[in-house]
Structure formats: structure tokens, C-alpha cells
Amino acid sequence: xxxxxxxxxxxxxxxxxxxxxxxxxxxxxxxxxxxxxxxxxxxxxxxxxxxxxxxxxxxxxxxxxxxxxxxxxxxxxxxxxxxxxxxxxxxxxxxxxxxxxxxxxxxxxxxxxxxxxxxxxxxxxxxxxxxxxxxxxxxxxxxxxxxxxxxxxxxxxxxxxxxxxxxxxxxxxxxxxxxxxxxxxxxxxxxxxxxxxxxxxxxxxxxxxxxxxxxxxxxxxxxxxxxxxxxxxxxxxxxxxxxxxxxxxxxxxxxxxxxxxxxxxxxxxxxxxxxxxxxxxxxxxxxxxxxxxxxxxxxxxxxxxxxx
Amino acid sequence: xxxxxxxxxxxxxxxxxxxxxxxxxxxxxxxxxxxxxxxxxxxxxxxxxxxxxxxxxxxxxxxxxxxxxxxxxxxxxxxxx
Numbered sequence: 361x362x363x364x365x366x367x368x369x370x371x372x373x374x375x376x377x378x379x380x381x382x383x384x385x386x387x388x389x390x391x392x393x394x395x396x397x398x399x400x401x402x403x404x405x406x407x408x409x410x411x412x413x414x415x416x417x418x419x420x421x422x423x424x425x426x427x428x429x430x431x432x433x434x435x436x437x438x439x440x441x442x443x444x445x446x447x448x449x450x451x452x453x454x455x456x457x458x459x460x461x462x463x464x465x466x467x468x469x470x471x472x473x474x475x476x477x478x479x480x481x482x483x484x485x486x487x488x489x490x491x492x493x494x495x496x497x498x499x500x501x502x503x504x505x506x507x508x509x510x511x512x513x514x515x516x517x518x519x520x521x522x523x524x525x526x527x528x529x530x531x532x533x534x535x536x537x538x539x540x541x542x543x544x545x546x547x548x549x550x551x552x553x554x555x556x557x558x559x560x561x562x563x564x565x566x567x568x569x570x571x572x573x574x575x576x577x578x579x580x581x582x583x584x585x586x587x588x589x590x591x592x593x594x595x596x597x598x599x600x601x602x603x604x605x606x607x608x609x610x611x612x613x614x615x616x617x618x619x620x621x622x623x624x625x626x627x628x629x630x631x632x633x634x635x636x637x638x639x640x641x642x643x644x645x646x647x648x649x650x651x652x653x654x655x656x657x658x659x660x661x662x663x664x665x666x667x668x
Numbered sequence: 669x670x671x672x673x674x675x676x677x678x679x680x681x682x683x684x685x686x687x688x689x690x691x692x693x694x695x696x697x698x699x700x701x702x703x704x705x706x707x708x709x710x711x712x713x714x715x716x717x718x719x720x721x722x723x724x725x726x727x728x729x730x731x732x733x734x735x736x737x738x739x740x741x742x743x744x745x746x747x748x749x
Binding site (some may be wrong): 361370371372373375376380383417418419519520523562563564566567568571572579580581582585588590591594595598599601602 | 690691714715716717719721725726728729730742743744745746747
């Protein structure tokens with residue numbers, strides 16, 4: 361196969377677009393996809409400081425790499441989740457990426473706040489991924505607001521969005537569907553804009569970009585991800601994609617064009633202010649504070665039982 | 669017959685293809701040249717869910733892998749929840 365752009369031998373084939381690219385043209389293509397998504401969805405401008413949530417995985421590091429190349433003002437935010445060697449390695453890779461490029465990086469270790477994900481999951485008996493999601497949402501919002509960033513960019517890709525859409529549709533989660541957009545505007549003064557510049561790029565494309573750019577990302581999968589529902593949805597969608605290339609892109613794109621505007625018109629209750637931390641909340645306490653209080657209560661009970 | 673087969677590439681005598689599957693770190697050997705897509709299928713990967721890497725180059729799924737290649741199959745699927 362020849363490169364669709366320059367006719368050199370192709371190093372990557374993209375079945376969903378029925379095209380192939382050599383290394384240089386693929387890098388150009390990927391960067392253009394991200395650039396167009398940012399411009400078309402009005403995610404942020406060159407004047408704005410962007411907080412990039414970086415896990416050490418292929419998507420977030422690829423995103424950060426593209427944003428730097430496009431000239432955006434970025435700072436990385438890495439949460440060390442406390443998931444043993446996996447988190448240690450993720451932090452090492454993220455720091456190495458930032459140091460090699462002279463980038464500004466904020467690192468927060470959840471264990472320092474007594475909130476390592478495995479401990480919270482064990483104490484509250486919640487799925488680790490659920491606890492992890494609550495932590496990430498809270499820290500991303502709080503750090504962005506406290507440090508004056510108007511926007512947080514995450515590395516969610518097309519496959520993430522398609523899997524999330526499938527899950528939301530299977531359960532007809534109307535409020536979740538109404539919020540599933542590449543740009544989420546703040547609905548509270550302690551929320552910031554959240555954007556997903558990779559929402560049109562497949563997981564394969566971001567992995568290829570990271571490989572071509574020589575980005576040393578963590579290849580290992582999170583040990584808590586085994587059996588996660590999102591992976592089941594991804595597998596189903598990839599089976600569909602194998603038979604009908606372009607299905608994932610059409611699923612997400614058509615949802616955003618045709619269904620999402622109607623859903624957005626649905627009234628979503630505006631968040632209140634959490635009595636615990638002052639962040640937005642849909643009850644007296646936000647999900648993060650409820651989780652923290654439950655963790656502390658169970659930790660005390662466990663310690664009391666150990667002393668008895 | 670014996671003299672004739674000595675001229676043919678023998679799957680038994682040839683070096684096998686060395687394959688490392690990531691992130692599982694699984695090592696295996698495959699005999700004979702074949703398309704990258706076929707290797708992926710034999711290992712249970714759907715199209716577009718893993719990269720086939722030979723040295724520092726990415727091998728398109730439609731391209732051939734030689735019998736004595738050393739390749740890495742790196743899954744691109746990640747996620748939780």
C-alpha cells in the first residue's frame with residue numbers, strides 16, 4: 361500500500377478511512393486531526409493556559425506532544441493513583457516525558473492524602489475504577505480552579521467515547537448522554553471547561569502516533585481494568601469495526617451531530633456547592649467528599665477493631 | 669525426493685519467527701512467513717487492536733512477516749470502569 365498523501369510506501373493502514381500513510385504523513389495527519397477538533401469545537405485558544413491530564417499512557421502523552429507541537433501553553437497534571445508498581449511506572453514515564461521536553465508538570469500522589477485507590481476500593485468495597493474516576497474528576501477540577509487554568513484537556517479517544525456512548529445508550533442514561541460532548545462548559549464557578557481533543561482519533565491511531573514519535577509510554581494495563589465493562593464494550597465495538605470499518609467513528613459522530621443537540625436541550629439540574637470541599641455537588645456533599653468520609657469512617661472502624 | 673527437499677526452505681530447519689506479545693510479555697515462536705494480519709488473527713487480536721512492530725518500524729496488517737523476523741505485537745486497548 362502507498363501513502364495516500366505522498367505515495368511513498370505506507371507504514372500504517374487506516375481501514376476506517378480507507379487510506380494509508382508513511383510515518384511523516386501519518387504524524388502530519390494525526391496532528392491535523394487534533395488541530396481541527398480543537399478549532400471546530402472551539403476547545404481553547406493559543407492564549408489560554410491548558411492543564412493536560414497525563415496518566416503516562418499513550419493517549420495523554422500523545423495529546424500533550426501534539427499540543428506542544430501546535431504551540432499551546434500547557435502544564436501537565438499527573439495523579440499518582442497508588443496502584444503499586446503500575447502507578448510508580450506511570451509516574452516515572454510521565455516525569456521523564458516532561459523533563460526531556462522541559463515541560464511544567466504538577467504531580468499529586470493520592471497516597472499522600474491517604475487516598476490511594478486500592479485502599480479506598482478495599483475499605484468502601486466499591487469497584488476500583490469507580491473510586492478512581494471520582495478521585496480524578498475531583499482533583500482535575502480542584503487543581504485547575506485553584507491554579508487558574510480555564511480548561512482541562514484529557515486524552516479520551518474515539519474508542520473511549522464509543523464505548524461510553526454504547527454503555528449510556530444500553531442503559532438510556534439521559535443525563536450522561538446529555539453531557540457526552542467533546543467540550544463540556546462549566547456550569548459552576550468551581551468547574552472549568554473540559555475538552556477531549558482526541559475524540560475523533562482511534563486508540564490505534566494514538567498508539568501509532570506515540571510509537572512514531574518515540575514516546576515512551578506505559579504499555580502495561582492497569583491491574584484493576586481486568587474484566588471492566590468498558591473493555592467488554594470496546595471488544596464488541598471492535599468486532600463491529602472489523603466487519604464494517606468506520607462504524608465507531610460514525611456511531612460517535614452521528615450521535616454528536618444528530619442526537620446530542622436534542623439531548624442538550626433537556627434540562628440538567630445545575631450543581632450546588634459541596635458543604636465539605638466547596639466544589640460543585642449534586643447533593644449536600646459531592647461524590648468525592650462522600651467517598652472520603654466513608655473511607656475515613658471505615659478506616660477508623662477497622663483500626664478500632666484491630667485495637668480491641 | 670530427499671535430495672530435492674534439501675533445496676526447499678524447511679519449516680523445521682528454518683529459524684522460527686520470534687514474537688513478543690505486550691502487555692502480557694508472552695513469548696512465542698511461529699514457523700513460516702505470513703501476513704501480519706494472519707499473525708494477529710492467530711493470536712486472537714481483532715484488526716486495529718494491536719500494532720505489529722519489527723525493529724523500529726510498524727508493519728501494516730497487509731504486509732508480510734518473514735519466517736525469521738523478530739516482532740513485537742503491542743495491544744493498543746486500554747481502559748477501565
